[in-house]
Amino acid sequence: MALSFRQSEILDLARSEGRVVVEALAERFNVTVQTIRRDLSELADAGMLDRVHGGAVIRSGMSNIGYEQRRRLNEDAKAAIARACAQAIPNNSSLFLNLGTSTEAVARELLNHRNITVVTNNMNVANILVGNESCEIMVAGGLLRRSDGGLVGDLAAQIIEQFKVDYAIIGTSALDEDGDLLDFDLQEVRVSKAIIRQSRRCFLVTDASKLSRSAPARIASLREIDMLFIDQPLPQALASKCAEWDTKVVVAG
Structure with a gap:
């Protein structure tokens, strides 16, 4: 999956903070919450995030993060x-x-x-x-x-x-x-x-x-x-x- 600039930043935020919230991302990037939800859904479909209520978290796996x-x-x-x-x-x-x-x-x-x-x-x-x-x-x-x-x-x-x-x-x-x-x-x-x-x-x-x-x-x-x-x-x-x-x-x- 080729990530947009916004999606790359969202993924970096999720990695650094553990969780991202839809409303906060919409305000940060000055876009609608629907746009952020689409970004998160695409990142989840690509296996990079897990959707949770109100946002997303880094995908859990069988190995720990660094x-x-x-x-x-x-x-x-x-x-x-x-x-x-x-x-x-x-x-x-x-x-x-x-x-x-x-x-x-x-x-x-x-x-x-x-x-x-x-x-x-x-x-x-x-x-x-x-x-x-x-x-x-x-x-x-x-x-x-x-x-x-x-x-x-x-x-x-x-x-x-x-x-x-x-x-x-x-x-x-x-x-x-x-x-x-x-x-x-x-x-x-x-x-x-x-x-x-x-x-x-x-x-x-x-x-x-x-x-x-x-x-x-x-x-x-x-x-x-x-x-x-x-x-x-x-x-x-x-x-x-x-x-x-x-x-x-x-x-x-």
């Missing part, structure tokens, strides 16, 4: 989520942080916490927390995933299983309507499962774009999560399930 692209997606939302999560973590506590740009945002918000111990399989988290001299950092060994600095696989899971911490802070690649946390890498999923088992309380940090994505491997259910930090209210059906499961939802922003 780390640098993920790092730039929804940065303001991730920062607000991270601030809210960090406020729920007391000084003098121990915690796990797993892979993901959302957990890296939390690490930045922990730089002023005192006397914390962090166990992580995320090299980026470890490098961020070097700036907190009051933080003891333990890095789980394992297979280094060069694309994002993640340590995954059996060895990483075995090391995680040697600890029992106060809090786990985890991210996810997708969150489906059943309340299941999903990911793309089975080796990463094994580590995340170990992290959940070995923590007294588990917090999920994720922006609302994950509600529009899918991935093939299941990590856990929101039933196993104590608190969910997100930037937008959940769909009513999922919010009702969280209430039934005693999973507290914190909308940050």
Whole structure:
């Protein structure tokens, strides 16, 4: 498909922000909403976007989008989520942080916490927390995933299983309507499962774009999560399930 200049810009916006909205695009390009809807439909037909109510998102697939692209997606939302999560973590506590740009945002918000111990399989988290001299950092060994600095696989899971911490802070690649946390890498999923088992309380940090994505491997259910930090209210059906499961939802922003 040969893209028009406008369609190329729309696709770039969707890649950088995760989602585009019909009305905002119509105003940006000074065209009608019907014109934008046609653009989005053509991009969806070409397999580049998925249509959602009011707009479109980058098409989900069987592989994750690149780390640098993920790092730039929804940065303001991730920062607000991270601030809210960090406020729920007391000084003098121990915690796990797993892979993901959302957990890296939390690490930045922990730089002023005192006397914390962090166990992580995320090299980026470890490098961020070097700036907190009051933080003891333990890095789980394992297979280094060069694309994002993640340590995954059996060895990483075995090391995680040697600890029992106060809090786990985890991210996810997708969150489906059943309340299941999903990911793309089975080796990463094994580590995340170990992290959940070995923590007294588990917090999920994720922006609302994950509600529009899918991935093939299941990590856990929101039933196993104590608190969910997100930037937008959940769909009513999922919010009702969280209430039934005693999973507290914190909308940050």
